[in-house]
Amino acid sequence: MAATLPAAGPAAAAADPQRLTVDLGASEGRVMLGANGSLYGLSDDGVPSDAVMEPLKITSISQKPEGGAQHPNGDALTVSKSFFRAGGGEINVMMQDIYAKWPYEDLGIDDYLPKVDKIVKEISAAPNSDRFVYIPFNEPDQIWYKLDVQDQAQYEKNRDRFFRDWKTVYQRIRAIDPDARIAGPNEAAYHSRLLKDFLAFTQRENVLPQVMTWHELGSGSLRDFQAHYDDYRGLEREAGVAPLKINIDEYANRRDLSVPGQLVQWVSMFERNKVYANMAYWDAAGNLSGHVVRSNIPNGGWWLFRWYAGLTGNTVKVTPPRPNTVDTLQGLASLDASRRQAQVLLGGADGDSDVVVQRVPRSVFGRTVTATVAEAAWSGYEGKHAAPRVLARTKVKVSDDGSVTVPLRGLHKMSAYRIVLTPGGSGTPSAATVPWSASYEAEDAAITDGKVYTQGTVSNANGYAASGTKDVGSLNQPGSKVAFTVNVPEDGTYDLGILYGNQSGGPATQKLIVDGADPVTVTYPSTENWTYRAKKDVGVRLTAGTHRLVLSKGDAEVTLDRIDLTVRTGAAGASYEATLADISGTPSYDYSSSAGVGTGALVLRSGDKAVFDVYAPRDGYYTVIPRASAAVKLALHGESVTAAPGRPLRLYLVAGNNRVAMTSGHSAVRSLDVSGDGSGDGSASGTLSYEGASATLTGGAKLVDSPHASAGSYIGWLGNSPSSTAEFTVDAPRSGRFMLVVHYAHNDRRDNGHAYNTDIMSRTADIGVGSAAPRKVTFKNTWSWDDYWTVGIPVDLAKGANKVTFGNAAAWAPNIDRIELGRVVG
Structure with missing residues (x-):
């Protein structure tokens, strides 16, 4: 038997299946997760939300210096708060983004140096300063220095000017921050001639960067990167330079971003070579390069990176049908012997494929494995994507030669697929339900x-x-x-x-x-x-x-x-496998039975924690059931509740991703099952709803008629003065933790004439609940003044009347249509 992906849409072609081979016996080293970075992926504290950043385990991002004029937001120190809070790695500071124009206005090195001083002083004085990397120049092969000219004499003249300025700026940075990590030369494309000269010069002058950076933005980069990487490592050996950390700090084309099948091709080649990489910034900041809808909602590309973040142990050798070829089936895989899991991520081609997993260790998996196949489809840049659907759960016998074949039929080239192999154990996994x-x-x-x-x-x-x-x-x-x-x-x-x-x-x-x-x-x-x-x-x-x-x-x-x-086959729902959840502590993995979700059970003891990423299509109440052997405790939005095994709970989820943490004194957990669509409002669903017209307005705040607002009007002209506020009186049936959901709109943006970026801006509001100190909340641009999005904020309410006040003394707050409140545990 084998796990088979059912064909969807037109019948698969009659051609022989492509073969992608995974060798579990050929380790490539620890999973690094280097390819999940983003240029201007963050725009503000809260955009994107912590809940969509944390699961991705982002290793690096690239942002502008504080106060940089290149874009209206994305300042490195500002976004560092949420980035580090969400477990992020390090921040590359694009120092030349201090300038306003693109390409950067060339006012000479004497104009640039005082700006360098200011940037370095601010960063070196900041908490976590050791987690910032300085990038002094951006694309010098095209900007300021023209290092990509063909004429050799002109190249050498331009090169020498760049090298002088590199040395000057490098030493200036180190004079202020002696422990600074500096990256470069940061070319727009790979240039072997320049890098050979650059390594020789920087080594001789003792100004060698700690991180080597260049960009892979060409339509042929999926074909050419491996040759670039091999050539560069050869240049290092020739120069006697120990291998430097590499960060391809801009990668991918517009057509790749948000598309799981395209992104698999990029991620697999970067992870295979153990380099770090940040996706390009082609459009708007604050959405992790096109993978977060609004501020908290995943699209198909986000789920691919969530899968990528779930790889543990070592990556292993993957042989695709056509290596280093644009738009073909590619993949990456991992083996974690301690967890007894192997995972394969693949995509990039239509049709049929046989995934052949070789050298499956019997000491880890036994004589049978359960193969679980799921699909992350393309949902558009701004199209929400529910938890990826499981297409097949099948027990497979390991052949005498130690291999397992998983046939996949009817692949879609824009989709990515994940295969999880776990020990088979006794019992039969629940059949996957795949609607027509x-x-x-x-x-x-x-x-x-x-x-x-x-x-x-x-x-x-x-x-x-x-x-x-x-x-x-x-x-x-x-x-x-x-x-x-x-x-x-x-x-x-x-x-x-x-x-x-x-x-x-x-x-x-x-x-x-x-x-x-x-x-x-x-x-x-x-x-x-x-x-x-x-x-x-x-x-x-x-x-x-x-x-x-x-x-x-x-x-x-x-x-x-x-x-x-x-x-439509019934209430929407998903089973989130416990053995694939994020963990802390030292839980164990029990594969004695493959019943249910098929991937065994996670055994939690005191001090252990599992975190599930639970998707909700809209704000509202959902039914949550832990499939566990004993009681567990669930934590969500700052509230905790004890859940009996198999007993449903009614929990309030916000639209998009919700991180649900589970702990237990001792329980074997198979899954967290979630169903419902959050629909219904008012007393029927247990939520409290208040239109803008019910608020008391002061200062310049006023109701504005609008056919697009839920009750025909919204609160506008709010903020920009300490006296301009909107105060709602909400009546809580009992005290406790609630989610305050704000329906808002705004379309602030700045047109700086950049060639391709849309510089949308966020607004903030200071929200006070009862006697608690006001909390500043960020509201992302909604693309128009008449489109209403939601942001959820956990708040504590006392039983009876509570005052909820919105304001912003220094700037305009967003327009507010209405608010809703739902108790976290309904």
Whole structure:
């Protein structure tokens, strides 16, 4: 037997399956997690949230110096608070981002040096100063020094000027911060000629960097990086330089970001070579390079990095069908003998694949293994993605030659897949429930008054990703529409997922017409631009057979990429395997039975902790059940509750990722099961809801009419003065820890003329509850003044009336539509 991935959509091609081989006997060293970094991945304290950063175990990020004029946010010292609080590693400081223009204005080294002094003095005086790395120059092959010129004489002249300035700045940094770690030369692309000269000069002059950096941003980088790496290590050997730490501090093209199948290709080659790497900043700051929706919601790319962060032990050799080839099946794998787990991450190609795992150690796994296969799909840059669906759980006999073959069928090239191997034990894993699903490309539908555009190909690598590399735009005429012909297998309710773009400046609508029936209005929240894809979910009732689904122009233009139809089989839910949770302490792993989720049990004792990353599609109450042998304690949002094994709890989850910690005196835990969709409001769900009109407003704060606000108005002109406040009186049925959910909007941004970055800005509000000191909360830009997002804040309420006050004495607070409160333990 073998775990088989069921085909989805059109039948798989008849070609022989591609073969990806994993050798568990060929260790490549400890899992380093170096490739999960981001340039300007953080914009403010709270953007992104701690709950989406902590699970990723981010090893490095790159940010601008405090007060840098290049962008309105992302200052290294400011974001260091949340980064280090969330367990982050180190921060690269892009020192030249102190300048406002791009490319940087070249005012000479004498203008730059006082700025260097200021940056280094601030960082060296900061807590955790040893976790910052100085990058004095950015892309000197193109900016200021033109080191990529072909003419040798001109190159040497430019090179010598750069080397003089490198030495000057290096020594200036070290004079202020003697223990400083300095990185460079930080080229925009790999240049062997320059690096050979650079190593010779910096070694001779005693100004050798502690970290070697360059960028891999070319459409051919997936093909060329290995040769670049090998060449550089050869240059080190020739120069007699001990191997330096490498950080590829900008990598990937626009079409790669957010796409799990593309990102697997990058991550696998960086992890294999044990280098650190930060994804590029092509669009907006504060979303971990396109992998966090809003501030706390995962997309498909985030789940790939969550899987990556879950690798433990050593990485092992993986042989893909076509190594070092752009847009082909690639993978990485790990073996943790102490946990008795092997994991394989793969993706990047359509069709079928056989994953052959060789030299499976019998002393670790025994004679059978359980293979668990899951998929992280592409959901767009701003499309939420629930916990990856398990596609198969199967017990597999280890062959006489010590290998296990896991056939995967019907792979999608934009998806990533994870295979987890654990000892088989007794019993049978629960069969994976995979609902029927099909996808339909907009460009293949019947299009009226619209145009097909090509996006994100190898030749246009910095175009945005699109399913099938095409989308349909220019749907801006009165008769514009896209008609999909779909075929479903049974009567029922289907989830219709629409991948779209909306740059109209506010919520935009289309009309959904099913088989000529009365149109239903579909409202699309704003996106950064027409091709920065988000996902809208709509429920439709269909009978078995063929149907015509038409999306026609409503009040504004919307671009369409793809629709997905998935049969609704009951309440949404997921089982989070305990043996794959983050742990602290010294819990043990018990694989004597593969019943349930199939991956055995995690045995928690006093002092042990497991943390589960639990997804919620919206703010609200969910049913949480620990599958455990004895009572456990769950901690969420600062509240703790004891849970009996197998008994449901009603817990309030915020939209996106929720970190649920579990402890126990002694319990064998198989999973944490979560179900529900958070729907319902008011007294029916146990939440307290207050519209903006119920608040007492002072100073300049006032109600503003809006058709997009939930009750027709929002609180605007709030803050920018100590006297401008909004005070809600909330009536708590009992005392305890509540989640305060703020529905807000704002669209502050700064246009600095940068070639490709959208410089959105956050707003803050000081929120006071009762007599407690006000707490500053950050609210990310919502892309328009009429799109309302949510932020959840844990607060303590006394029984009865409580005052909740919003203000900002120094700047404008966001517009507030309404607030909701739900007790954490419902």
